[in-house]
Amino acid sequence: MDSNLKYNIVSIPNGKTFISKELLSKHLDLEDNFGDQIIVETNLDKNQEEIIISSNIFFKNNCICARCSEEVVREFVANYKLRASYNLSLTSREFDTEIEISPSTTEIDISDGVRESILLTLPLKILCNDDCFGLCQYCGKNLNKIENNICNCHIKEIDPRFTKLKDLLTKN
Ligand SMILES: [Zn+2]
Numbered sequence: 001m002d003s004n005l006k007y008n009i010v011s012i013p014n015g016k017t018f019i020s021k022e023l024l025s026k027h028l029d030l031e032d033n034f035g036d037q038i039i040v041e042t043n044l045d046k047n048q049e050e051i052i053i054s055s056n057i058f059f060k061n062n063c064i065c066a067r068c069s070e071e072v073v074r075e076f077v078a079n080y081k082l083r084a085s086y087n088l089s090l091t092s093r094e095f096d097t098e099i100e101i102s103p104s105t106t107e108i109d110i111s112d113g114v115r116e117s118i119l120l121t122l123p124l125k126i127l128c129n130d131d132c133f134g135l136c137q138y139c140g141k142n143l144n145k146i147e148n149n150i151c152n153c154h155i156k157e158i159d160p161r162f163t164k165l166k167d168l169l170t171k172n
């Protein structure tokens, strides 16, 4: 398996080239919880002056839900765009990285940039589901696994209000 993100810029032809690679987390120096299938789909666009490398990175992360603490595997897509120019006089914010290359440059390695964009794409808080009910703050039960997502602690909490309401109704 081709387990690196090095592109030989001499052998790729002028014009557009598409290269798809599949990597393991260890190839990008990432933790094991990024799994064994990181797919990097790259479009290379080469001409006399420059080479544009733009990648879509499909990866999974095996983590703990920030609300309910259950293990969860979520999928993400990161993007990375590099411009390598033989004359880098004009720069653009469109790219994550811009480098100047010389006619003797044979290879461009985007591993560091791809690794960084994976880490930046990963949210600080990951939920098993956007509607996760989390844990009961009193008994610690996972409310996603309880019928109606309400445990006994909350039923007791609601009771007094119902009694007051009943009082009001009976007074009238
Ligand atoms: Zn959750």
Ligand SMILES: [Zn+2]
Pocket: 136, 137, 138, 139, 140, 141, 151, 152, 153, 154
């Ligand atoms: Zn509870």
